[in-house]
Amino acid sequence: MENQTKTCLECGTPIKGRKDKKFCSDQCRNAHNNTLNSDVTNAMRNINNILRRNRRILMDLTPNGKAKVHRDKLVEKGFDFNYFTSNYVTKAGAIYYFCYEYGYLPLQDHFYALVIRQEYTES
Structure with missing residues (x-):
């Protein structure tokens, strides 16, 4: 199996630690989830x-x-x-x-x- 370095979904920096880790820090995890859950358009925000x-x-x-x-x-x-x-x-x-x-x-x-x-x- 090839040794592939995973990168943070938010900032792209290499991740160290568990295999299933997706973010390099709690700050990146929170920022990513806030982006996903934000109102994408002004129309959605207004409604x-x-x-x-x-x-x-x-x-x-x-x-x-x-x-x-x-x-x-x-x-x-x-x-x-x-x-x-x-x-x-x-x-x-x-x-x-x-x-x-x-x-x-x-x-x-x-x-x-x-x-x-x-x-x-x-x-």
């Missing part, structure tokens, strides 16, 4: 920021797990109804929209029922 803001707004308005608010209050806080992470359709056909574990259900007269998805909050 993730909107989703986080939507979640934060829902969280602030739902301190006890459930609430009912008017659309104007959500809009006033900067909520963007175009962005959500998932939806849930009930047996009756109602559609809950979720920003991670916080959700909202459109009601009559521009009101919304706010909820927390229980399966995410139970440990």
Whole structure:
């Protein structure tokens, strides 16, 4: 078997130590993983920021797990109804929209029922 010198995936310097080692230091490992996990484009970064803001707004308005608010209050806080992470359709056909574990259900007269998805909050 040929003796091949492995190089760090981040900086390219030769690696000493274990055979399966991929990085020369914790700093290079962290830098590499931060690059992989970063938002690649401005569009992704902007969408993730909107989703986080939507979640934060829902969280602030739902301190006890459930609430009912008017659309104007959500809009006033900067909520963007175009962005959500998932939806849930009930047996009756109602559609809950979720920003991670916080959700909202459109009601009559521009009101919304706010909820927390229980399966995410139970440990």
